[in-house]
Amino acid sequence: TQLLEQSPQFLSIQEGENLTVYCNSSSVFSSLQWYRQEPGEGPVLLVTVVTGGEVKKLKRLTFQFGDARKDSSLHITAAQTGDTGLYLCAGPPPTISNSGYALNFGKGTSLLVTP
Amino acid sequence: DSGVTQTPKHLITATGQRVTLRCSPRSGDLSVYWYQQSLDQGLQFLIHYYNGEERAKGNILERFSAQQFPDLHSELNLSSLELGDSALYFCASSVEAGGRTEAFFGQGTRLTVV
Numbered sequence: 403t404q405l406l407e408q409s410p411q412f413l414s415i416q417e418g419e420n421l422t423v424y425c426n427s428s429s430v431f432s433s434l435q436w437y438r439q440e441p442g443e444g445p446v447l448l449v450t451v452v453t454g455g456e457v458k459k460l461k462r463l464t465f466q467f468g469d470a471r472k473d474s475s476l477h478i479t480a481a482q483t484g485d486t487g488l489y490l491c492a493g494p495p496p497t498i499s500n501s502g503y504a505l506n507f508g509k510g511t512s513l514l515v516t517p
Numbered sequence: 518d519s520g521v522t523q524t525p526k527h528l529i530t531a532t533g534q535r536v537t538l539r540c541s542p543r544s545g546d547l548s549v550y551w552y553q554q555s556l557d558q559g560l561q562f563l564i565h566y567y568n569g570e571e572r573a574k575g576n577i578l579e580r581f582s583a584q585q586f587p588d589l590h591s592e593l594n595l596s597s598l599e600l601g602d603s604a605l606y607f608c609a610s611s612v613e614a615g616g617r618t619e620a621f622f623g624q625g626t627r628l629t630v631v
Contacts, residue, residue, distance in 0.1 A: 444607050444609070445560070445620075445622050447619055450619060490559075490560065504550050505550075507559055508559065509558075509559035510559060
């Protein structure tokens, strides 16, 4: 199992601030995904990054895949209370075959944005 | 709404009992994954079914089993329950596009073992 380390574990900021959370591994991934999970709900896919060095933007969220495809970051500009949630990164196993595969998840960064 | 339906939403049961959690995947998705989420372990992959066949096992205990039926819904059976089995259980379905698995999660079942 490839280990995905996310940092920080917890983050509490005020509305309007910027923040960056990280997802790191010693393994190379063919792709990485970011999910957001709100209390009482299942994780919801935000983005998939595939190419080393790739940057994707989703409104105020900017996702970057490391050049070596071992890490990724999520930057939120001017955070809003609606951004509160658990941010999870996930990646597929190194070998994808007909035997089946499932995403490995990091433990997540729990973000609280206060007014 | 992800299109994945899980029932029940909450379940409280006693130690030693057996429960069944149900999942209906998104229309057209053949893959169903089961995950367990606890505060200390995060989201842990349990088992994967594809079109009725078991495809991969993760950290699933022998007391737990699953199946996927011809109509593609899946059930996760948990038996001889222990206090430590209390957790959120999610199922997810996927389109398995190329080499990327984009998973769509249900709202989960919160299991409390007392």
